[in-house]
Amino acid sequence: MRRSEPTFISSWQRISDDVTTSGRLTDTDLFALEQMGVRHVIDLAPVQHELALVDEGEKCAAAGIGHTLIEVPFNQPTEELYQAFVAAYESAQRPVHVHCVYNYRTSAFLYRYHLEHGMSEFDARRIMQRHWSPDLSDHPTARPWRKFIEQCSAAYSMAEAS
Numbered sequence: 001m002r003r004s005e006p007t008f009i010s011s012w013q014r015i016s017d018d019v020t021t022s023g024r025l026t027d028t029d030l031f032a033l034e035q036m037g038v039r040h041v042i043d044l045a046p047v048q049h050e051l052a053l054v055d056e057g058e059k060c061a062a063a064g065i066g067h068t069l070i071e072v073p074f075n076q077p078t079e080e081l082y083q084a085f086v087a088a089y090e091s092a093q094r095p096v097h098v099h100c101v102y103n104y105r106t107s108a109f110l111y112r113y114h115l116e117h118g119m120s121e122f123d124a125r126r127i128m129q130r131h132w133s134p135d136l137s138d139h140p141t142a143r144p145w146r147k148f149i150e151q152c153s154a155a156y157s158m159a160e161a162s
Contacts, residue, residue: 046072070084
């Protein structure tokens with residue numbers, strides 16, 4: 001039986017029994033993840049972000065949790081960064097927790113990952129849109145992510161048509 005969810009963690013979301021996501025982490029949040037048995041944390045936020053947890057990697061190591069940092073600039077999601085995420089995500093011990101600052105980078109990367117691994121577009125989009133809809137936002141910072149999402153959706157549509 002699963003313990004109660006740490007919904008106090010910013011933008012918390014459970015994707016499956018062994019995958020959770022969120023926005024930024026605090027020391028208290030890291031303790032909660034440790035108590036849940038999380039074995040690996042993947043952080044997609046730049047370390048210099050004002051809301052980043054200082055020394056997150058060291059704090060994870062002290063708690064016995066693996067840690068991978070992939071600094072994804074918010075204005076420039078790239079194929080290389082996405083592929084680094086995929087490699088980290090697929091090799092991470094489970095349960096794994098993936099986060100960034102607001103769960104925007106995370107939800108967009110997982111949207112693409114889910115599409116590439118057979119999830120329906122409807123379900124992948126529903127998971128992403130729980131925290132963010134870059135394709136529906138007119139904010140200038142959403143433009144690179146809207147393009148990223150459009151490319152994912154287009155690739156998915158082409159694969160479905162074949």
